Amino acid sequence: MEELTDRQKILLTLITHEHINSAQPVGSKMLVERYNVGLSSATVRNEMAELTELGYLRQPHTSAGRVPTEKGYRFFVGRLVNEREIPLSTRRTITHQFYQMRNDVEQWVKLAGSILADQSKAASLITAPHPTLARLKHVEFIATRGRQVLMVLVLMGGEIRQSIQTLSEYVGQDRLSQIANQIIDNYQGFDLDKINHHKGVDNNLENDLIDWVITELQRADSLVSGELFLDGITNVMAEPEFNDSEEARKTLKVLGERSMLQDVIARSIQNGDEGSVQVLIGGDGAWEELKHCSIVLSKYGAPGVAFGTVGVLGPVRMPYGQTISAVRFMSGILSDLVSETLYDDQYKSS
Amino acid sequence: MEELTDRQKILLTLITHEHINSAQPVGSKMLVERYNVGLSSATVRNEMAELTELGYLRQPHTSAGRVPTEKGYRFFVGRLVNEREIPLSTRRTITHQFYQMRNDVEQWVKLAGSILADQSKAASLITAPHPTLARLKHVEFIATRGRQVLMVLVLMGGEIRQSIQTLSEYVGQDRLSQIANQIIDNYQGFDLDKINHHKGVDNNLENDLIDWVITELQRADSLVSGELFLDGITNVMAEPEFNDSEEARKTLKVLGERSMLQDVIARSIQNGDEGSVQVLIGGDGAWEELKHCSIVLSKYGAPGVAFGTVGVLGPVRMPYGQTISAVRFMSGILSDLVSETLYDDQYKSS
DNA sequence: GTTAGCACTCTAAAAGCGAGAGTGCTAATT
DNA sequence: AATTAGCACTCTCGCTTTTAGAGTGCTAAC
Known part of the structure; x- marks a missing residue:
């Protein structure tokens, strides 16, 4: 299946990276100029042609640059390791904010949503923690x-x-x-x-x-999950892919009726473990309405006691590295908070 | 102040009406053709010029038709009497739906929001009933x-x-x-x-x-009001005035952060009586961000016991007649429901 | 295997252009 | 004095045309 040469992998990563930043199709010349690939544009072109053949890239039209396909994005995300970590000082500040408001779960969730939306410049989705088994x-x-x-x-x-x-x-x-x-x-x-x-x-x-x-x-x-909180919807709408008001409306509709998001989240809860971050690119075939969106999700909570989901929704062209670490970080904080608060209850009843 | 002749009043009403339907600037020729004004286009032009002078109309640019100003809209709304009533059968159906779910206040509010958004093809804003005095x-x-x-x-x-x-x-x-x-x-x-x-x-x-x-x-x-529920946001975004994605985002932002809407509603609660419908056109000078929106609001509840607000937010170019009667109708239903439910509490305590 | 070179393609932005709708003004009409 | 017909003028909107530029694929040379 994976017949990509190392060079192709590097190029694909570079192209994806560049496209995520520029929101524009990426051309061969551009690429060799901006990044110091030790190659000529012609070689790059050849590789691009092959990557297109293999389904990792596509051209919006003949004689335009290349854009990653969903498959391309998936490859990119799979290879992500150099997650751009949030600076320690910021992390401290954020953690501090949470411990300021001890024990009001709803406040936590809202704060987390607001911070996450702000950090990722996209929409945040968070569900309140919900017990595994109601007691x-x-x-x-x-x-x-x-x-x-x-x-x-x-x-x-x-x-x-x-x-x-x-x-x-x-x-x-x-x-x-x-x-x-x-x-x-x-x-x-x-x-x-x-x-x-x-x-x-x-x-x-x-x-x-x-x-x-x-x-x-x-x-x-x-109920598979607690109440769903959204924040930062306008962030998403500011992205160039939603300049077309028709696309914007469709996406807005998804965000408006919670039901589809609930579905997505439900599936994520079933599949995922705490701490692991899942990335859903372009609706993953299953959700037509999310064609232009990606969702980065993570389950948080205290194992066996209660959990919720924390995530970010943005355009497919999304700074995955950043977003993933932001989501992971937030998931960690919330897990800690929930664990601290709820374990007592757990032990008390046993 | 009011130096409008009868003829001018009629013309202004006609122009506003036409503009609300067509979403286009209204020209003199168009007007005399469509409606059987017993006048020539030239006469209408003269009157239009004067109405423009007086601040009721404006031209998007030289040699375009006229569009009502906020002042024009205010005049139009003030003169509205022929409120297009909702058909009795529809009213019955709606009322019935409410009595189906006896006594769950939150359900009522959500249902009301959904119906109102649907009826008015705009966004609905409803606050849950909130006691005048917490007991x-x-x-x-x-x-x-x-x-x-x-x-x-x-x-x-x-x-x-x-x-x-x-x-x-x-x-x-x-x-x-x-x-x-x-x-x-x-x-x-x-x-x-x-x-x-x-x-x-x-x-x-x-x-x-x-x-x-x-x-x-x-x-x-x-707290001046109960929890705020929004519905039908996408309805508003579908209106042509929000095709410009910049405008759309601004308005969306207002709807996203509840605080400004809370302000608007708070003021409305202070001023209004139950049953009376207030219309806030283009932010009424006070709210810059609502420049392109109008809000139709009504207070509902049981006098002296509890009340909430029910309203609709849409573009300034809004079918006020319809909207006003929809809001008034909904306000009535909710008032009835709240009164029935809460009076007992009231009497029990006295 | 790589790259320089080149002809070709396609888009996006600018420029040009006519049609049409609308205006304001003037002079004639009622 | 109010109304209206007539007319010159203005502006936008939608259309085609043009142009510049970025990008491609291919071929032939390195």
């Missing part, structure tokens, strides 16, 4: 009006879920509170299977409420 | 790790607020729950002044927690 920490039933009751359910890890239901008969607040306390006493730290297993059928009402809790735990488990 | 309904303190405690505060009306704090000493969950119950017993339905007034200094810890509740109530009161 009861606290529950409260609050009578609202008539037979209607609001349930506030706190999961291990701090995620709060609320839900409204109408009971079949009126129940006073006192009784509701009493049952809530009972449920907490009996089932704190339990996941839904465990609750199901230990459940003794005491009382009709109590049973209904426990079932309600179980349903909500189920719903939490069925 | 305690329920509170819960949950020990998380070490001395750290999570407070879940439920306000009258159902808004849930959470906050994290580190206490000065470790306190067990039992004690926390006990104090929470005590606070609920003593202060349910009270606003922060009332709590302050009745507060007896029993105990150091208890006192701290009550103060925490008060702080959070204060924070809730200081």
Whole structure:
């Protein structure tokens, strides 16, 4: 499969690099002038022709320079090692900011999104950490009006879920509170299977409420990820590839309806390990609407406890080196924070 | 001030109307052909010249048709009476959808946003209903790790607020729950002044927690509006005035950072009454970034209890009649829903 | 295997050009 | 005095034409 000579590899890398910076098709002459390849433009041309043959490059039109194809980009990204690290001072400043706002998960996520969007000059996508397995920490039933009751359910890890239901008969607040306390006493730290297993059928009402809790735990488990936060959308729109308003609108639509992004992220969560960075180039064939976009994603969190995703969406022509290290760095920070916060919960319940 | 003749008023209205539909400068000849004005194009030209003099119209360049100025639009909107009503059948369908999802406020708001964006073919902005005066309904303190405690505060009306704090000493969950119950017993339905007034200094810890509740109530009161939801951003970007990608980006930026919209909405809340629809044309001089946008806003809610805002953002060249009635309609629905849901709370506490 | 040279291609930007829509003014008409 | 027909003038828009330049592929020489 890989029949590229070393020289071809170098040239392909150079061309891709140059194109990422200039946003223009790269010509042979240009290349030998700018970089000191020890070759003439004619030789480069020959190699280019072959790389085009092999599907790594393409020409927007005859007699224009070359542009990497998706395959070309993939090769480029695969070879990336010299990730341009974020300077230590910057890293320190950023880390510091996070530790300023101890323990407000939503704040963390928003901050991470804002920093990442800024660093990468693209759009950031981050999902809040979400427990691997929803486990009861606290529950409260609050009578609202008539037979209607609001349930506030706190999961291990701090995620709060609320839900409204109408009971079949009126129940006073006192009784509701009493049952809530009972449920907490009996089932704190339990996941839904465990609750199901230990459940003794005491009382009709109590049973209904426990079932309600179980349903909500189920719903939490069925969600693959926490809430999705976007930032820096305008950064992406500033890129020259989105000068065409039609393209811009399409991409904007993708960013607007979260559902497709959720899909992408879901797949990433299934495949990836914490810390590893995945790169999705041009929608990878699967997502037509993301043809002109690339996504750099990483899973973060505490193994076995909770995780989320952190990523960047930009044009296919994206400074992958920079972006990857930015994402990796952010993933690390968030993993640390989440681990520190959540391990206690984990141990407490075991 | 108003020295417009009847004929000028009619012409100005016609020109504005035509421009809104065609998105093109309107010429004199065009106008007399399309609408049966009983006048010649020359006469119309004279009138146009005068309207331009008076600041209601302008020419994009010499020898082009006329386009309404902001002043022109304002006049047009002020005279609007023949609001194109939404057909009864549609109204029924929409109303029905809302009553399907009884009592989930967030769902309502999202649904309203989606419908409004769709109806108006522009972006919708809706804030969740927010109590006029935050009053305690329920509170819960949950020990998380070490001395750290999570407070879940439920306000009258159902808004849930959470906050994290580190206490000065470790306190067990039992004690926390006990104090929470005590606070609920003593202060349910009270606003922060009332709590302050009745507060007896029993105990150091208890006192701290009550103060925490008060702080959070204060924070809730200081917020002028509930969470802001946007929908249909792509609708706006599809309009021809945003074909220029620079303009598009500016507007997108405004929609992206919520802060400016919050400002606009805050002002609208202060000025407006429930049900009345306000129209903000071209940023009304105050907001440079909204130069090319208009916002149609209405306050909704239950008087004295809670309110939010519902609105539409689109280009200055916007079908105001349609939009205004769509917004008014939605405002009405939401007001009804909120009133039905919240009045009970109101009465219960008095 | 490499490179200089060259003819050729294609685009993007500039320049040129006519059609058409619209204006403002003047003089005639009502 | 208001209206309108007529007309010269202006400007944009869309079209083709031109030109400059960058880039290519090929061939022949190194």
